Amino acid sequence: MKLMKSFLLLVLVGSVLIAGDWHKETWNAFCGSAFVDNASYRVLQRICDEAGGRLVGSLQNEKALAILIEELQKLGIKPKKESFTMPGWVRGNDEVVLIEPTERKFKAIALGYVDRTPTFSASLVNGHAGQKEMLDSINIKGKIVLITAEKPKRGKRPLRSEVIRFAAAREAKAVLFVNNKVGGLVLAGTSSFQGEPAPIPGFSITLEEGKWLERLLAEGKNVRLRIKTESFCKQVNTSNVVVTLGGKVKEKIVLGAHFDSWDLGQGSIDNGIGSAILFEVVRLFKQIHPENYFTLEFVWFNGEELGLWGSKKYMEAHGEEPIVAMINMDMTGRPTGFNAMGFDGFVPFLEGLKNQLIGFDLERGVINRPWTNSDHMPFMMKGIPNFSLTAHLDKEQVSYYHSLGDTFDKVRADYLSQAAAIVSILTLELSNRPDLPYKRLSKEQTAQMLKKYHLDDILKREKEWSFK
Ligand SMILES: [Zn+2]
Structure with missing residues (x-):
């Protein structure tokens, strides 16, 4: 009984202290x-x-x-x-232009740390979600790689920084990342978490224009783009x-x-x-x-x-x-x-x-x-x-x-x-x-x-x- 009393007292004192501990005023x-x-x-x-x-x-x-x-x-x-x-990193006057089968300047923005590159044109290839195995299974050398918004069939979606590294190692010319949001939106982001210049240019393009390119490729058309990169890295x-x-x-x-x-x-x-x-x-x-x-x-x-x-x-x-x-x-x-x-x-x-x-x-x-x-x-x-x-x-x-x-x-x-x-x-x-x-x-x-x-x-x- 005595024990019980002191236990109760302890509980009471304890709860008073806890409640009083908050600085409510x-x-x-x-x-x-x-x-x-x-x-x-x-x-x-x-x-x-x-x-x-x-x-x-x-x-x-x-x-x-x-x-x-x-x-x-x-x-x-x-x-x-x-x-x-x-x-x-400084954003420059970059351009991604469809030149074959028709002409169209696309809405595209370079990722952070994408560095100045002489203007070039090249044909486009579908790299799907951009996993290593996918890029190994197609010939991307000398090409621009389209990375779609689709989910990879197996494994995780690679980061954009990873895809750029994979594609550069396989001598691709550039990577276009299709955004996954509707409404003509592009998605800014960095291409390196350590501040290294991107080995090849990487751009975000809209879902709508990305799907356009996807459809042309699916029809077996020769799709060519011209890319001008004036953005640059600097301390x-x-x-x-x-x-x-x-x-x-x-x-x-x-x-x-x-x-x-x-x-x-x-x-x-x-x-x-x-x-x-x-x-x-x-x-x-x-x-x-x-x-x-x-x-x-x-x-x-x-x-x-x-x-x-x-x-x-x-x-x-x-x-x-x-x-x-x-x-x-x-x-x-x-x-x-x-x-x-x-x-x-x-x-x-x-x-x-x-x-x-x-x-x-x-x-x-x-x-x-x-x-x-x-x-x-x-x-x-x-x-x-x-x-x-x-x-x-x-x-x-x-x-x-x-x-x-x-x-x-x-x-x-x-x-x-x-x-x-x-x-x-x-x-x-x-x-x-x-x-x-x-x-x-x-x-x-x-x-x-x-x-x-x-x-x-x-x-x-x-x-x-x-x-x-
Ligand atoms: Zn934030």
Whole structure:
């Protein structure tokens, strides 16, 4: 009985402590201000309309950086520019022209790192999904290879970077990738994750014009194209923008979003919204809760689209500093839950947090599934606990991914407010709970974790696997 009583007492004290541990007054202030005083929507509008698509190293990217810095300064914040040099790329006046059996200039865009090549004409051959075995089974030497949107009969669809390497090794002249979305859309993207110039030109063409070419080939017609490639690779100087809010200790939590985008649209969804949410979170902390246990570092990474350059450079410079956690925002729409990204020890905390946020539709709850190819990756590869939100984007917000229609009209202010509130609450709790299992995984543990979630395959194909 006595035992029972003290057990009950313990449970009671325990639950009071847990409930009292949440900083709800601050949550309320964050939520109210995120909606009522939201600054990020207007800042993003300026970045999109006054600068435009922010290809790293471009004039537009520099203009946008200046706007971001000016807006941060208006909040009384002194951002730092951390400059670095990286393999950059400039889009030129490229042309893909059908010359046989008729004449037609196609809508085509070069992939990143496609390099200047003397104009040539050659005949076209269907390379289907572009797997190695497929390219071995046809003669592609001296030809332009059409890679269709069809699913391979066996195995995985190769990456565009892989297809270009396979085709170049078999002495093809160029590769045309047919997009898989209807409506005259092309799909920008990099052709190398390490910044090497593409060995042969690779272009994205529309689904509709791709199918046209496919039909001609199926009819046994001789199809010839002329390709002019004026895009080129060059080293560029650029910078990440960093804002630091000092904490009680120098151990820090990094919040990041990539600031650069492709050049075709305005980079509003990818990743204007992530950059805007980061801006709003900085504002909320600066104005409502500037003092925290852990130091907070907010980073707008540059050069993500060409190969995560900004976050890799940040980790080269700061990787040995005591970074205890990282939160990444890439195309973060309306929050639907939290992702523990393979760091199992944080799941109970995230579950507890989610259960308190009853006015948000966090219908996906807490998932624990790491992913690759955004700025958390260099942190993840060093075993640093990292988190992201699961989020919903409307159909028209995602359908222009890496294309012309990624423009400011798709941005929703209410989604920005919701995401900024949730990220701020998550950050507040993480940054004031040193008792959470902040511990970097060792190299072996990191490799094990990545294998457990089957990420070793994609990382190897992208030549990003740094483990044995
Ligand atoms: Zn992105």
